[in-house]
């Protein structure tokens with residue numbers, strides 16, 4: 001039986017591409033209309049893993065997903081990066097001059113802002129995800145509408161690419177997390193995602209970060225989210241990387257003394273190849 005992986009969006013979306021990149025082609029992807037739905041399916045045991053976008057190099061962090069990580073507390077067992085390449089696609093035989101409307105995911109539209117500004121006659125509509133817009137163009141046989149989506153979506157929904165690589169910044173990357181509720185023991189981990197709170201006092205966060213620096217632990221990301229109902233209090237989410245496991249263990253022991261609600265959300269193998 002193949003591994004089931006919940007993705008936000010429909011087949012052909014970047015989430016599906018990320019799932020294939022991490023697990024290989026032999027998996028079964030399960031389409032979900034929201035990130036919350038992906039977590040619900042994992043909670044109900046209907047899937048084995050969730051693939052969840054957490055940050056894009058242009059649009060920044062997907063903040064609501066930090067709340068899902070906090071609420072569901074599924075261990076993070078891996079990560080995968082994708083180079084986001086966006087194409088304008090339409091039904092076969094449709095020419096650029098025939099197109100009056102463009103649909104895509106809001107983040108993808110934002111990533112193509114220069115192209116859309118250069119083509120002000122194109123009326124823009126937001127869709128649930130990139131691939132869903134390609135699917136709609138096909139299902140409704142829209143001859144005046146193009147989708148902005150990945151190549152995989154063009155193939156799946158029988159569309160032709162009219163303009164390639166229309167994203168404004170070609171260095172466009174999204175990081176995805178891999179979540180499961182049945183983590184396996186990994187022997188050679190070198191990265192962790194951690195959350196904690198500190199008091200609202202002089203130097204309280206810097207004391208924590210100093211514990212990592214002193215042990216030569218590299219901080220690759222830090223994100224704060226307000227603690228619900230508590231003014232000026234924050235949950236801090238940090239990603240750290242290390243070469244020597246003992247350095248990491250020492251740093252964690254020290255950090256524990258200066259934090260509350262400390263949680264190791266996951267320890268995994270760094271995988272930042274694109």
Ligand SMILES: O=C(O)C(=O)C[C@]1(C(=O)O)C=C[C@@H](O)C=C1
Nearest residue numbers: 013014015053105107129130174
């Ligand atoms: O629309 C898709 O294809 C998605 O997988 C969603 C999503 C996102 O959530 O940011 C994923 C990567 C890209 O940055 C744009 C959109």
